[in-house]
Amino acid sequence: MKNGTNFVPGLEGVVAAETRLSHVDGLAGELIISGFPLVELAANATFEETVYLLWHGRLPIAAELTTFQHKLAAYRPVPPATLALLKSVAAESAPTMDALRIGAGTLSLGISEERDWEIGRLGDSGNLPISQSLNNPLAFAIVARFPTIVAAYWRFLQGQEPIVPRTDLSHAANYLYMLTGEEPSAARVRGLETYLNTVVDHGLNASTFAARVIIATNSDLVSAVTGAVGALKGPLHGGAPGPALDTVFEIGVPERAEPVLRAKLEAGERLMGFGHRIYKVRDPRAEVLAAAAEQMFAADGDMALYELAKEVEATAVTLLAEHKPGRNLQTNVEFYTALLLHGLGLATDLFTPTFAISRAAGWIAHCLEQQRYGRLIRPQSTYIGETGLVWQPVGVRG
Ligand code: ACO
Numbered sequence: 294m295k296n297g298t299n300f301v302p303g304l305e306g307v308v309a310a311e312t313r314l315s316h317v318d319g320l321a322g323e324l325i326i327s328g329f330p331l332v333e334l335a336a337n338a339t340f341e342e343t344v345y346l347l348w349h350g351r352l353p354i355a356a357e358l359t360t361f362q363h364k365l366a367a368y369r370p371v372p373p374a375t376l377a378l379l380k381s382v383a384a385e386s387a388p389t390m391d392a393l394r395i396g397a398g399t400l401s402l403g404i405s406e407e408r409d410w411e412i413g414r415l416g417d418s419g420n421l422p423i424s425q426s427l428n429n430p431l432a433f434a435i436v437a438r439f440p441t442i443v444a445a446y447w448r449f450l451q452g453q454e455p456i457v458p459r460t461d462l463s464h465a466a467n468y469l470y471m472l473t474g475e476e477p478s479a480a481r482v483r484g485l486e487t488y489l490n491t492v493v494d495h496g497l498n499a500s501t502f503a504a505r506v507i508i509a510t511n512s513d514l515v516s517a518v519t520g521a522v523g524a525l526k527g528p529l530h531g532g533a534p535g536p537a538l539d540t541v542f543e544i545g546v547p548e549r550a551e552p553v554l555r556a557k558l559e560a561g562e563r564l565m566g567f568g569h570r571i572y573k574v575r576d577p578r579a580e581v582l583a584a585a586a587e588q589m590f591a592a593d594g595d596m597a598l599y600e601l602a603k604e605v606e607a608t609a610v611t612l613l614a615e616h617k618p619g620r621n622l623q624t625n626v627e628f629y630t631a632l633l634l635h636g637l638g639l640a641t642d643l644f645t646p647t648f649a650i651s652r653a654a655g656w657i658a659h660c661l662e663q664q665r666y667g668r669l670i671r672p673q674s675t676y677i678g679e680t681g682l683v684w685q686p687v688g689v690r691g
Contacts (some may be wrong), residue, residue, distance in 0.1 A: 300675050309670070310505060314347055314658050315494040319571035324578065326494055327351075335490040335581045336483075340651070344436060347658040348427050362463075366638045368430075369458035369467065370439035374684045375399040375438075376445060376455060383449035389646045390531070394522045396442035397435070401515040404430050431514040432657045439653050440464070443646045446469035465489060468650065469637065481637055484589035488633050491578050491585075492626070492648055494655035500524035501586060501652075501659050508660040509670040521656045525551075525649055535641035537566030538631035541602050550601075550608040559617045564609050566628030568620075575623040582629035586636060594636045602632050 301307055316325040324331040334343065338352075339560045343360050345353045353361060373395055382392045445455035448471075456471045465485040469477040477485075494501070502522040508514070525531040526632055544553045557564060569576055583603075590599040613622040635646050 294367050302684065306523045309502065310497055310659075310663070312659070312662060314662065315496055316570060316657065317496040319569070319573055321579050322572060322574035324495065325608070327491075331491060331577050331581055336585060338489050339485070339489055340489045340493075340654075343493055344654040347494060347654055348432070348661065349615050358553050363460075365433055365437045365464065366458075366460040366467075368434045369460065371438050371441045371445070372399065372402045374402055375442065379442065380449050383446060386450065387442060388648070389446055389450070390522070391440070393442055393448040393550050393646050393649055394519060394526065396441070396446065397519045397522050398515065400434050400438055400453065400518075401607045402515065404434055416686060427661070429514065429661075434663070435514060435518050435657060436654050437464075438647075439650045440471060442470035444468060445641065447640075447643060449473060468647075472643075473638070480589050480592035484585050484633055485637055487585035487631065488582060488647075489651040491581050492630075492651045494524075494652070498530065501656055504513055504656040505659050505663040506670045508598060508663050509666070511669075514657060514660055517660050518653055518656050521652075522649055523643060525652065526645065531645040531648055535631065535644060537628045538635055538641065539630070540565055541598070543606050544601070547601055547604040550605050553610070554605070554609055554612050558612060564613065564622075565615055566631065567609055567624055568622040569625045572623065572625065573621045576625045576643070578626040579624040579629050582626065583624075586616045586629055586633045589633065590636055597640070598636070599632065602628075 314327060316323075318324075326343070327335050328352060329346075334346075338346070340354060342358060344365075345358065345361050378399060379392055379396055382395055387395075403579075430602050440456075446453050456474050457636055458471055462470055462476070463482065463486070466477055466482045469475075469481060469485060497505075500521040503524040504517040507517040507520045510619050540553075540557075554564060583606075586599055590596050606628060610623060613620070630644065630648075634647060635641075639647060
């Protein structure tokens with residue numbers, strides 16, 4: 294029974310939120326995070342500054358930043374029950390992204406939520422008010438504890454004990470420290486911070502929308518973020534930067550870039566790390582991450598791998614233009630994500646969980662924004678099944 298509404302598969306073109314958090318312009322190749330062009334913010338801000346910006350709508354002054362950093366750092370240890378659960382999950386060798394989803398659901402243990410806004414309260418002008426002091430402890434616990442969950446689980450998988458988080462290190466530095474037990478170099482910390490800032494928010498993507506739908510039922514932040522982790526995990530969203538890196542390794546030396554990539558295209562394969570549904574020019578995140586990777590590899594890494602990746606990228610873009618003329622298939626965020634995270638010493642299984650460590654802050658910002666609307670998200674469906682069926686007892690059904 295058609296009810297006259299238009300069905301838009303994938304909701305393309307449907308506007309389901311107004312946001313001050315980020316703006317994606319796929320034709321101009323522009324990403325704005327809370328007013329800042331990505332290129333302005335990513336390589337300059339600490340991750341804590343970016344989180345503050347998203348949650349408060351402005352950058353902190355020095356004293357506010359110090360308080361915010363201390364508050365986040367204090368939440369880093371996870372409940373003992375979370376660690377025990379992660380240890381038993383590791384015994385099954387589940388992927389780290391599954392462990393993060395399982396661990397995320399425990400983060401409300403011992404914490405009761407204090408909401409920052411009355412549901413449905415808009416400013417007199419109809420504009421959304423910006424909170425000056427964010428008090429919801431779950432917001433802090435989620436962002437602070439995602440790295441602890443991922444690092445602890447990773448170490449359990451390697452047969453090692455987790456490393457207790459340190460409060461004197463930044464969010465990014467402490468994550469790398471908890472993975473390895475070694476204090477990372479300044480170049481590595483900067484590389485990771487630039488990555489975390491780059492992927493923290495990206496319009497109404499699938500996981501962000503999932504989080505907004507959940508919080509709009511008047512549910513809690515942990516439920517919203519756990520659902521969002523599940524959405525991010527899917528290969529159509531959290532992506533698979535691993536295969537992009539595999540191609541670079543398979544090529545091995547610059548001279549092999551053209552024959553290997555040409556053979557893949559002739560066999561009908563897609564080149565991983567290229568093409569995007571929205572961006573029809575080079576993904577601005579690729580630009581920022583390429584520059585970050587270059588800086589990090591130059592200071593503290595394998596420059597030959599970086600040079601090889603540049604050659605692979607240039608060859609891929611040329612061959613894609615030849616093979617799929619008019620498609621504008623350009624480098625996407627996954628290509629340099631893979632290179633940067635590999636350069637930081639992260640295994641492929643940690644790539645998507647590290648994405649989630651950043652995006653958690655964006656999900657929470659969207660939840661806070663959505664809470665201020667106080668409106669249940671409830672679209673419609675068009676029924677295309679049968680009607681008027683007559684009940685038959687089980688014994689006489691054909
Ligand atoms: N390599 C080769 N050909 C490609 C590629 C690619 N990477 N991407 C698109 N094409 C071709 C398709 O084969 C298709 O050709 P055809 O029309 O002759 O059949 C045409 O370009 C359009 O492809 P669509 O899938 O319709 O384009 P869409 O915009 O939906 O695809 C996507 C976007 C899924 C990212 C695609 O470019 C792709 O598969 N890329 C490789 C995987 C990848 O890098 N994924 C990460 C994306 S970033 C992120 O999600 C965070």
